[in-house]
Amino acid sequence: MSSHRPVGIRWFLISGLLTLSCAVVAALIAARFAPWELVAGNMIIRTQRGMTHTFPTPESGHLINIDNRTNFELSEAPQPRNVILMIGDGMGVGQVSAASAILHGPAGGLAVESAPITGLVRTYAGNDLATDSAAAATAMATGFKAPKTAISILADGRSPRTLMEALKAVGIRTGIVTTSGLADATPAGFLVHADDRYQYADIFSSILATRHDVLIGGNWIRHHKAKHDREYLDLVDRVDELGPLAGYSVIHSENDLAHAQTPVLGLFPPRGDSTDDHGPDLTITTQFTLESLARDDVGFFAIIESEVTDSRGHMNSIAGVVDAVREFDASVALAVEWAETRGDTLVLVTADHDTGGLGIIDGDYDDGVGEVRWGTEVHTAQWVPLFAFGPGAEHFSGVIDNTDIGILIAKLLGIEDFPDLEP
Numbered sequence: 001m002s003s004h005r006p007v008g009i010r011w012f013l014i015s016g017l018l019t020l021s022c023a024v025v026a027a028l029i030a031a032r033f034a035p036w037e038l039v040a041g042n043m044i045i046r047t048q049r050g051m052t053h054t055f056p057t058p059e060s061g062h063l064i065n066i067d068n069r070t071n072f073e074l075s076e077a078p079q080p081r082n083v084i085l086m087i088g089d090g091m092g093v094g095q096v097s098a099a100s101a102i103l104h105g106p107a108g109g110l111a112v113e114s115a116p117i118t119g120l121v122r123t124y125a126g127n128d129l130a131t132d133s134a135a136a137a138t139a140m141a142t143g144f145k146a147p148k149t150a151i152s153i154l155a156d157g158r159s160p161r162t163l164m165e166a167l168k169a170v171g172i173r174t175g176i177v178t179t180s181g182l183a184d185a186t187p188a189g190f191l192v193h194a195d196d197r198y199q200y201a202d203i204f205s206s207i208l209a210t211r212h213d214v215l216i217g218g219n220w221i222r223h224h225k226a227k228h229d230r231e232y233l234d235l236v237d238r239v240d241e242l243g244p245l246a247g248y249s250v251i252h253s254e255n256d257l258a259h260a261q262t263p264v265l266g267l268f269p270p271r272g273d274s275t276d277d278h279g280p281d282l283t284i285t286t287q288f289t290l291e292s293l294a295r296d297d298v299g300f301f302a303i304i305e306s307e308v309t310d311s312r313g314h315m316n317s318i319a320g321v322v323d324a325v326r327e328f329d330a331s332v333a334l335a336v337e338w339a340e341t342r343g344d345t346l347v348l349v350t351a352d353h354d355t356g357g358l359g360i361i362d363g364d365y366d367d368g369v370g371e372v373r374w375g376t377e378v379h380t381a382q383w384v385p386l387f388a389f390g391p392g393a394e395h396f397s398g399v400i401d402n403t404d405i406g407i408l409i410a411k412l413l414g415i416e417d418f419p420d421l422e423p
């Protein structure tokens with residue numbers, strides 16, 4: 001069919017392609033010489049029905065977001081001693097509202113819904129409206145926008161200090177738990193610096209050298225890309241020898257948690273036949289992490305991440321997403337209850353981006369049939385929810401940027417020179 005297209009359409013396609021290539025070249029040149037500005041131009045938005053809409057892009061973009069907000073005024077209210085940042089990877093508003101209705105009925109009942117303060121978070125990356133976990137983690141961890149796949153390295157090559165590095169330097173205890181690989185983009189963005197998220201061996205060996213108090217994640221031996229990286233797999237194979245050399249107590253199972261000493265490095269096997277999700281139920285590792293980090297009461301910062309919320313979204317599995325939100329929300333309930341008994345701990349629950357663009361489009365009570373639609377199998381630029389509990393929560397209401405999250409946490413925990421481009 002395509003070989004019999006009228007000349008007009010062919011010419012239209014060729015000229016369109018040429019225009020697009022020129023725009024890409026111009027954008028690349030502009031990025032090379034003016035790394036903090038997006039070239040003013042047009043963005044052509046395509047729709048599923050073949051329509052296109054053209055929108056102007058801003059004169060001055062946010063490739064690095066050098067003008068990010070650093071002038072937050074803290075309220076007079078007591079500030080937190082500890083901060084727990086809980087990240088449902090890919091957990092957009094659609095996932096939370098679907099899980100709420102499906103698990104608890106139309107009036108809801110998830111733990112996150114009891115948050116006294118809620119906000120919405122813009123997640124755009126330095127080079128794309130729809131971000132990935134690497135650029136999103138970089139934004140939260142450093143206060144700067146980065147291109148997709150960058151691990152706390154900016155478009156101009158600079159490596160701003162991460163929140164975890166800044167907090168560790170002043171003696172605040174630090175930990176991260178993920179059901180994804182420990183070397184995956186979200187933990188990596190908070191822990192280390194790398195040109196891109198696919199340098200698994202470099203990322204893993206840099207993580208070993210950080211010596212944070214709690215590092216728990218998956219060994220990632222079945223991940224579709226990491227499993228082909230010989231150098232990475234070799235490091236994982238030798239972790240029982242490399243971990244203690246770097247100062248960690250190394251663990252591999254839920255049973256090991258009972259006698260684990262900090263600094264602890266947990267590398268858990270994949271769950272069942274999953275390639276992306278690892279370890280015991282997130283409530284178990286969450287409980288362990290909070291107890292371990294709170295032990296000597298010098299203040300701590302913990303990140304608790306669920307990967308399942310993202311991996312099931314990529315599969316467009318509504319049952320999978322609902323179950324993932326259920327597990328994650330149970331960890332939120334645990335953390336919030338734990339924090340409430342102390343009164344000195346801020347709990348923030350958010351996502352790095354939305355995955356799948358999920359929406360409930362029908363749910364008739366009488367015929368008992370509902371329907372959901374997925375927009376895509378990849379990430380979207382939808383704003384994501386933020387739920388805040390405890391002292392300091394009031395700073396997170398409204399529509400904020402993902403870069404604001406790290407900057408505010410640093411400020412609340414007494415770090416003044418943050419964001420920090422010259423660590």
Ligand SMILES: [Zn+2]
Nearest residue numbers: 090310314355
């Ligand atoms: Zn994803």
